[in-house]
Amino acid sequence: MSEQILIIGAGSGIGYGLVQHYLQQGKAVQAISRNACPAALLQTKVNWLQLDVAAADAAEDAAEAAINKIVAQAVTAKPTTIFICHGWLHDNQHGPEKTLRQLTAAQMHKSFAVNVLQPAMYLKALFGYLTKQPQVKVLVLSAKVGSISDNQLGGWYSYRLSKAAVNMLVKTSSIELGRYNKTAALVSLHPGTTDTALSAPFQTNLPSGQLQTATATAERLAAVASGLNPELSGKLLNWDGTVLPF
Ligand SMILES: NC(=O)c1ccc[n+]([C@@H]2O[C@H](COP(=O)([O-])OP(=O)(O)OC[C@H]3O[C@@H](n4cnc5c(N)ncnc54)[C@H](OP(=O)(O)O)[C@@H]3O)[C@@H](O)[C@H]2O)c1
Numbered sequence: 001m002s003e004q005i006l007i008i009g010a011g012s013g014i015g016y017g018l019v020q021h022y023l024q025q026g027k028a029v030q031a032i033s034r035n036a037c038p039a040a041l042l043q044t045k046v047n048w049l050q051l052d053v054a055a056a057d058a059a060e061d062a063a064e065a066a067i068n069k070i071v072a073q074a075v076t077a078k079p080t081t082i083f084i085c086h087g088w089l090h091d092n093q094h095g096p097e098k099t100l101r102q103l104t105a106a107q108m109h110k111s112f113a114v115n116v117l118q119p120a121m122y123l124k125a126l127f128g129y130l131t132k133q134p135q136v137k138v139l140v141l142s143a144k145v146g147s148i149s150d151n152q153l154g155g156w157y158s159y160r161l162s163k164a165a166v167n168m169l170v171k172t173s174s175i176e177l178g179r180y181n182k183t184a185a186l187v188s189l190h191p192g193t194t195d196t197a198l199s200a201p202f203q204t205n206l207p208s209g210q211l212q213t214a215t216a217t218a219e220r221l222a223a224v225a226s227g228l229n230p231e232l233s234g235k236l237l238n239w240d241g242t243v244l245p246f
Pocket of ligand 1: 008009010011012013014015032033034035054055085086087088114118141142143144190191192193194195196197198199
């Protein structure tokens with residue numbers, strides 16, 4: 001049987017790039033998204049599962065039950081590589097805060113809802129499966145700006161805070177998972193600057209060569225996934241597989 005891949009947050013940007021990458025490699029892909037399956041994928045080996053849970057409601061009973069149900073469906077295929085791709089940085093009302101004076105509760109709530117709460121509830125739903133599946137690998141997309149020791153520039157308060165929190169979520173869950181499954185690897189992963197809706201307003205003045213297409217990033221992240229081992233569990237990894245400081 002071909003290797004089974006699960007991409008959660010598969011509907012846009014890097015998540016969608018990963019779906020396309022693995023399908024091109026001939027893998028069987030399970031995808032979970034708020035969005036319907038893109039027309040381009042209708043005739044492929046993807047099993048597209050749609051669930052639109054508002055990020056802020058992810059820990060409410062009904063939303064959690066819906067997440068549990070869709071994850072239970074997805075893991076019947078026994079995926080051994082799982083990506084969680086949720087992330088939010090800005091919208092029409094909010095841009096990353098340059099100063100503490102711009103911080104608002106609304107932006108902090110939304111940032112934590114998408115960047116922490118959603119991945120946390122999906123990890124919780126997956127946990128029973130992860131404790132039992134040999135050699136399972138889980139990669140949660142985070143960001144280098146969530147590294148506290150690497151922070152030289154300041155700014156981007158809500159995003160930085162939420163990414164530092166998701167790194168701690170991954171570290172803490174990896175310790176618990178390791179008690180049950182010594183062959184599992186659970187990491188957070190900085191994908192590198194990638195041309196998606198999330199990074200679109202911040203692409204000017206980037207050093208040449210830094211901006212990657214979603215296709216190139218997916219290729220790099222899949223290489224990190226295939227080289228992942230349990231000794232790396234709990235770490236924050238860069239797009240090239242090197243370990244970044246927390
Ligand atoms: N692009 C970059 O340069 C860059 C750099 C560093 C880190 N990252 C991280 O990489 C991950 C993927 O980012 P991306 O660039 O692919 O972003 P994107 O194109 O904006 O995609 C957003 C992702 O978040 C999911 N999502 C779930 N609930 C959401 C909500 N309420 N609002 C918005 N999105 C929601 C989407 O899943 P569905 O639409 O399928 O539900 C999708 O997977 C994120 O964790 C991001 O922080 C990206």
